[in-house]
Amino acid sequence: MTDKLSKDPAPTPSGSGSPATPYEAIKAVPVRHYGRWISAVVVVVLLGWLVYAFSQGNIIWDTVWDKLFDSSIIDGLWNTIVISVASMALGLVLGILFAVMRLSKNPVTGAVAWLYIWFFRGTPVYVQLLVWFNLSLIFEYINLGPIYKNETVDVMTPFMVALLGLGLNEGAYMAEIVRAGIQSVDEGQTEAAHALGMSQTKTMRRIVLPQAMRVIVPPTGNEFINMLKTSSLVSAVQYTELLRASSNIGSTSSAVMEMLFVASIWYLALTSVFSVGQYYLERRFARGSLRSLPPTPWQRVKANLTTFKRSPEATR
């Protein structure tokens, strides 16, 4: 049986050191996936129909492109970024604070943290925004004794309402994310740090939190991208962010849909940019957990270019 095949005698596979034993590659007729072809055609047709419908709809696309860089839109865009970053920063600080409180051995701080998370996760953020907006209905003055006193309506500018509403709500979510991150760090790490004489605070700041970041960063990136979009809710409390700026123009120029498209384009641009940022942030905090980091897309492009330029004998 082997006679036919051994016309060209292949070396016996006994020597493991022998380089690349020759073999005959299998030549077989591949399975035809007709289903894949059909579904691809169906999807492309449906997509084409959708694009066609929008191009024929009662939309003035030129208005979209005209208004995309309108100064009031750019102002709104800037306000969206400001309120999202500020709220996220507040949420992050509150999140770390309440996560540490919740994990502390003190039952009172633990219970308070639990209550905070329960309340701010349990009510809609829209309701929370309206409560902050209408705070002057129940407190006419904000009175911190001798330090500070002012009328509530003066303090509660649209920016403050938006910041408190979004930031405190975000804090509750971040607290849970940070807590999960801290708990994901092996107890041996804390023990090793303590055994070296490091204090509780130093251990948390130098050893536990940096490792927790690897677990905290990906969901935090999601939270931030969510925040960029959720910030559109604050148009309801008179803060002129992207959506409000767009609909202001929309209602005066009766280009409602056009302006909603303008807003959508900007939201997509924002979330895309920050997704890229998240990728690099995750990479930064993966240091040490992987033996070698995978190359970034840019590094891959560069590597391809250099191998392209290099003479073929160098690659061997």
Add this chain to the structure above:
Amino acid sequence: MTGQPMVKAEGVHKSYGAAHILRGIDLEVRSGEVFCLVGPSGSGKSTFLRCINHLERIDGGRLSVDGQLVGYRQKGDKLYELKDSEVAAQRRDIGMVFQRFNLFPHMTALANVMEAPLQVKGESKAVARERAERLLDRVGLGDKMGNYPSQLSGGQQQRVAIARALAMEPKLMLFDEPTSALDPELVGDVLDVMRDLAESGMTMIVVTHEMGFAREVGDSLVFMDGGVVVESGHPREVLGNPQHDRTKAFLSKVL
């Protein structure tokens, strides 16, 4: 070598809830000696080791290191618990090496060794770095300083862990089964480093299953079982001529 013992335990008890782990441990570790703790798993030897630097709180008896009570202060006949910062201060002088290494994975080998001198002693970077490099050289890892723990073998990680503990210039080193998590062919390198350390005169308490190491390097050996000290003496005597039945039974299994 004379004077007070480095570690002195008198009737040390420790329970986790209903589990009574340590049932009255009495022992003395002299300064400069290599003190081996052996015994079956669950005998309380690791727990006792962790009591010495107060990773575990003892429930009864007295435990002191270099004449200082561990975790407590005595005033008259009353005991006061030490604050966290005071406990931390006590731990600075006691190095510990863990079974699972517990290196900080987000730092390079060099940064692992520099961390405690920088953060705890407030040393300058130059001084800490100089010592860290010397210590890593000493454990044979002079060429791995920039590597992260995940890029090192188990034996290399454990040697970094020993260097990390030594960076605080401790007067006492605790080893909690330092070779138990290693592949057999990597055990030798770690034991060599420990042997070298013993020769330099470091006081060492070693929980181990390496009877060869205990016999060769150890100055004293204690056999523990069920939370008590069953037998103690010079390693060659205890291992070569065990008096107690439980010791004989254990040694017949591991030797």
